[in-house]
Amino acid sequence: MQQKKEIINKLRSSNLRPTKQRILIAKKLFDRKKTFHFTAETLNQAVNKKGDIKISLATIYNTVEAFKKAGHIREILTNNSKSYYDTNIKSHHHFYDSESKKLTDIDYQDVILDKIPNPPKGKKIKDLEVVISLQNK
Amino acid sequence: MQQKKEIINKLRSSNLRPTKQRILIAKKLFDRKKTFHFTAETLNQAVNKKGDIKISLATIYNTVEAFKKAGHIREILTNNSKSYYDTNIKSHHHFYDSESKKLTDIDYQDVILDKIPNPPKGKKIKDLEVVISLQNK
DNA sequence: CTACTTGCAAAAGGTTTGCAACCGG
DNA sequence: CCGGTTGCAAACCTTTTGCAAGTAG
Numbered sequence: 001m002q003q004k005k006e007i008i009n010k011l012r013s014s015n016l017r018p019t020k021q022r023i024l025i026a027k028k029l030f031d032r033k034k035t036f037h038f039t040a041e042t043l044n045q046a047v048n049k050k051g052d053i054k055i056s057l058a059t060i061y062n063t064v065e066a067f068k069k070a071g072h073i074r075e076i077l078t079n080n081s082k083s084y085y086d087t088n089i090k091s092h093h094h095f096y097d098s099e100s101k102k103l104t105d106i107d108y109q110d111v112i113l114d115k116i117p118n119p120p121k122g123k124k125i126k127d128l129e130v131v132i133s134l135q136n137k
Numbered sequence: 138m139q140q141k142k143e144i145i146n147k148l149r150s151s152n153l154r155p156t157k158q159r160i161l162i163a164k165k166l167f168d169r170k171k172t173f174h175f176t177a178e179t180l181n182q183a184v185n186k187k188g189d190i191k192i193s194l195a196t197i198y199n200t201v202e203a204f205k206k207a208g209h210i211r212e213i214l215t216n217n218s219k220s221y222y223d224t225n226i227k228s229h230h231h232f233y234d235s236e237s238k239k240l241t242d243i244d245y246q247d248v249i250l251d252k253i254p255n256p257p258k259g260k261k262i263k264d265l266e267v268v269i270s271l272q273n274k
Numbered sequence: 275c276t277a278c279t280t281g282c283a284a285a286a287g288g289t290t291t292g293c294a295a296c297c298g299g
Numbered sequence: 300c301c302g303g304t305t306g307c308a309a310a311c312c313t314t315t316t317g318c319a320a321g322t323a324g
Contacts (some may be wrong), residue, residue, distance in 0.1 A: 017298060017303065039287075056306045059287065077214035077268055081314075082288065096259065110254035117247035119271055123234065127270040131214055134262040135257055154323060156279060178311075193281045198314065218289075219313065 007031070014070035021055045025063050029073065035088035037076070037103045040064060043085075076103060077129050093130040106132070140165065144168070150171050158192045166210065172225035174213070174240045177201060180222075213240060216268050226248035229269035 007026045011018040028046050029036060038046070044060050064085060067073045076084040078096050084103060086094075091108040111130050119125050145155040153159060156224050166173060175183070181197045201222060204210045207211045215222040215233050221240060223231075230243040248267050256262050 075216045079212045086183055098142055106254050110249035114251040115248035117243050123271040124274045126272040129268050131266050133264040134260040137261045
C-alpha cells in the first residue's frame with residue numbers, strides 16, 4: 001500500500017503539483033494490490049462514487065494523459081473506440097475479450113518471443129505488445 | 138490484378154450485392170500489388186478523388202464493416218482514436234509509428250512466438266497481434 | 275416488384291479545448 | 300502573488316443511425 005507521502009513524491013518527481021484531485025486519482029490507481037485496467041469512464045466512476053470530492057471529467061482526462069506521459073500508466077492496444085489504460089507498466093501482454101470488452105493480463109512467462117524484427121532505419125522500439133483476441137467457444 | 142468478375146464473385150460469395158459503390162471500393166482495396174493500410178478517412182479520399190462516382194462517407198463505413206465481417210479485411214490494433222484496416226488478412230504483425238501514425242507490415246518470419254498462453258475457460262483464440270511501437274532514435 | 279443499399283443530415287460517443295475561477299508553493 | 304490546475308460548456312472528430320429515395324435481381 002502506498003502512503004500519501006509516496007504518492008506526493010511520485011507526483012512531484014514528475015513535475016506534477018500534488019493537487020487534491022491528482023492525489024485522489026493516484027490513490028485509486030496505485031494504492032491497490034492487483035494492477036488495474038481502466039478507461040476514462042471507469043476511472044471517473046471509481047473516483048466519483050462515495051462521498052469523495054467531485055472531479056470533473058476534463059480533469060480525469062488531463063490527469064490520465066499526464067500520468068501516461070510520466071510513465072506511471074500505459075495505454076493498451078484494443079480496437080475499441082475508447083482508450084484503455086493499465087497501471088502495470090512492466091512489459092506484459094493481454095487477452096482482449098471483444099464480447100465483454102474486458103482485458104486480462106497474460107502471465108509474463110506465458111508468452112515467449114523468440115525473434116523480433118529490427119526497427120526501420122532511424123527508429124527504435126518504444127514498446128512491444130501482444131494482444132490475443134478471444135471469442136466464445 | 139483482380140478482374141471485375143472476380144470482385145463481383147467475392148461480393149456475391151459474401152452475400153453482398155455488387156453495387157457500383159462496393160465494386161469501386163473493392164477495386165481500390167484489392168486491385169493492387171501491395172497490401173493496403175487505411176482508415177475510413179484515407180479510403181474515402183482514395184475513392185473520391187478523380188472523376189470517380191461520389192461515394193458517401195456512410196457508405197464507406199457500411200462497406201468497410203461489411204468487408205470486415207466477411208473476412209476480406211481485418212482491423213489492426215493501434216492506440217489511435219481512428220480504426221485502421223489492412224487488406225492483408227493473413228496472420229502478420231505491425232510496426233506502428235506513433236509520430237507519423239503510419240503502420241508498416243512486419244515480415245511474417247521476423248516474429249517468432251515460441252510460446253503462447255492457453256485461453257481462459259470457455260474461450261478460444263480468435264486472433265493474435267503483435268504491435269511494435271516505434272519512436273525516433 | 276421487393277428487399278437490400280445508398281446518401282444525407284442529425285445524433286451519438288469519446289476526447290479536447292478555451293477560459294474564468296481557483297489554489298499550491 | 301504567480302503560474303499551474305480545475306471545471307464547465309462548447310467544440311471536435313470519428314462513427315452510427317433514421318429515413319426517404321434509388322437500384323439490383
